[in-house]
Every structure is written in C-alpha cells, then in structure tokens.
Amino acid sequence: MSKNTFTTGIKASEAVLPTRPAYWSYSSLQEMEACPRRWMLSRAEYPELWGQRGYPRLPAAAALFGDVVHAALETIVKKLVAAQCTSLRTAEAVQVLRSLGGITAVVETAMRDRLALLEGNPRLDGDRMKRLSVELRDRVPHARAQVQAYLSRTVLPATPRATGPQADPRTSAGPGRRPAGLGAHPEIPLVAETLRLMGRVDLLTVTQDRVGITDYKTGVEDPSHLDQLRLYALLWDLDRIANPERRPATELTAAYPSREIRVTAPGDTQLRDLEETVRRRIAAAEAELVASVPRALPSKQKCALCQVRQLCNAYWEQTPEAEPLSLGTWFDYQGVVGPQNGAHSWWLLSERTGQRTLLLRAAATMRVLPPGRRIRLLNLRLDDDPEVRAPVATLTAASEVFVLTNSEG
Ligand code: SF4
Structure with missing residues (x-):
C-alpha cells in the first residue's frame, strides 16, 4: 500500500501520515478533538529527520520531572507487589527499598533512562540536553520527596499469587494478558475491544469486595483527571480478559503529590452512557481521518503550546x-x-x-x-x-x- 505523504514546507520534514490507530486512548482522542491536524502532524513519521515515530517533541523540564517521578513509582510499586508488601511501613518494604538502593537511586536511574530516550532528538542540541540534565539533576531531591509521599499513602492489597508482566496492547491487545485476580496490579493495560479503546492504569487493586483504580498525577489538579479515571472504569468494565467476571470498579483515585481525590466509580447506567459517548467520539475522530489531510482547528491558546506549529500552515496564515x-x-x-x-x-x-x-x-x-x-x-x-x-x-x-x-x- 502506498504511503500517504504530506509536504509540510519545512526543510527535511516531509511527513508520512499515520493510518487509523488500532486502538484509541484517552489522550489520543482528546488530541484529535482539540485539533485533527495536530494529531496527524504529531504522529506522522519524518524519515528525513529521524528514525522514530512521530515528530520530535521539545521536552519541558517539568514534563520530564513528571515522567521521572512516574517511572520511579512504577519501579518501586512493582517490586513491592512482587514482594507481597502491603505498605511502605512493613519490614519487607524496607528490604525492597534497600535492595533497590533507596528511593534516590531509583529516581536517579529513572532520570538517566528518561534522558537517554532523548538522544537522537533533532530538536535537542548539546546545550539544550545539558541544560535539561542539570535542571533534572537539581530536582532529584524534590522528585524523591514526591515519590516518598505517594508511596507513604499507597496501600496494596495482599496478592495471593505472583502476577506476571502484562503484554503491551500497543503491539498486541490479546496474547499475554490475563485475568486480574485478587491483589495489586501496577501498570496494567486495559482494553475494550468493542470500542477499540485502550489505556494503562497506574494501579489496579482488587480485593474480595472492592476494585480500585488509581492514577498518579504529578501536575496540578484538573477535573479532566477524573474524566480519565471514569474512562478507565469503562475499560475495566468492558475488558473481557482482565475482568472476565465483569466485577464493577468501586473507587477511583487521582493521587497527587500532597493529597488524593477519591470518587465513587460510575454505576452501570453511567457506564452505558459513557460507553455510548465514547463510541460516538471515536466515530467522529475516525471521520476526521477520511480527509487526506485532517483539518486544522487553530486557536490562540492551543497553537501557542502546539509542538508542531512550525509545520502547520494554518497557524502561520493567522x-x-x-x-x-x-x-x-x-x-x-x-x-x-x-x-x-x-x-x-x-x-x-x-x-x-x-x-x-x-x-x-x-x-x-x-x-x-x-x-x-x-x-x-x-x-x-x-x-x-x-x-x-x-x-x-x-x-x-x-x-x-x-x-x-x-x-x-
Ligand atoms: S498550530 Fe494550531 S492549528 Fe496547527 S496543528 Fe497546532 S493546534 Fe492545530
């Protein structure tokens, strides 16, 4: 099949346009709704520019900081779950942290890994990389404190049996996934095949009488975080592999550095309404892809923060x-x-x-x-x-x- 290309007008930036995604996610749907052109330009390939998928992003130190905190939390929570720890205050948890070299060491490793991912990014010259590394290094104590704060509030239900790694639904929504039984399941992919929707939940906790979904948020509080959690509740409801018994989610938690916002999960009627809304949103998103070049929806606020505005003629025309x-x-x-x-x-x-x-x-x-x-x-x-x-x-x-x-x- 011949590839659909788009001439951006910028040197070495001929775009090979993305095809319809196998699965939508909360963020990809949101981006498509905000501006289909941005969705397209961000996800296209630019073989003259670099070998990776998507247009290279110019990362902000604050976003990298959030990624580092997130990655450090993921590493530690996975180890705590594997060691069947129920909280940070147990002797086993102290042993787990010791085996990892302490929270600071985990944060520093996450920071190095995150910076390594930026190598080869054509928008980052040596000076920019150096500034980002210095800025991130300066924030290690802050990141450590945040990770400690999240962990100190995390309660993990006892996991009666070991849980194995989950397959990545971006490459395979089926093989490798299995029912999420009693216990804690960090970074679990959830897939609603009927909607072609997927998401990755930071922490799913399943006990005899409750199912909790937690998302760690390193930015400022925003109502959209609860919308995202409701979408995860829908994914859990519709995921026939992870949740074959169709147990309802009971509690949704947006975990921020200094507090948690906990809400009751949507009931069946609300879930069915949400399912219908998401179905319509996905249909509308895919209708945008019928055009050979999805339309631009410029606005001062959106374009000012757009990572691909240099490629977008609609932006420069206004x-x-x-x-x-x-x-x-x-x-x-x-x-x-x-x-x-x-x-x-x-x-x-x-x-x-x-x-x-x-x-x-x-x-x-x-x-x-x-x-x-x-x-x-x-x-x-x-x-x-x-x-x-x-x-x-x-x-x-x-x-x-x-x-x-x-x-x-
Ligand atoms: S610059 Fe504005 S109109 Fe262009 S892709 Fe970005 S958000 Fe859309």
Missing part, C-alpha cells in the same frame, strides 16, 4: 507579521532572511512587502542564517534598542529556527 507586543513578550515570526547587520544580527524582511520588519539578534554560537531564505522562528523574545528604529528580537536558548522549502503543502 499569525500576523507585526502585532503590537510589549517588551519581553515571546512570539513566533515568519519572514525572509535579509542583510546581515552585525556579526550576530540579521534583518528580517516581510514576505509580502520585502521591507525590513525585525532586527534579529542571536547568541555568538548561532549558525549563520541563510540569506534570502524563508524561515519560521519560534519563541523569540521582543527586546528594545533605542538606537534601532525597528522592533528588535532576540533568539534565546528557548528559540528554534526552521528553514522553509519552496514547496509548502
């Missing part, structure tokens, strides 16, 4: 060449590289009029900008220079430069 901004404001800009003004500064020209619109200043390490080429710049800072009678912008460590080809899609 981005004004010049808008009144106050000093220190961060903004994006598309224009033509004009004459060099100094060793590390260039005039940028309007694409429409060819007039000088912006004086761009860069760090000494900045590579020379290609004269006459159209470029897109992300995260410029508006500065001031009383000697220059034009807006002055600075390329900072947070900025990115993308060169346009002449064949915009």
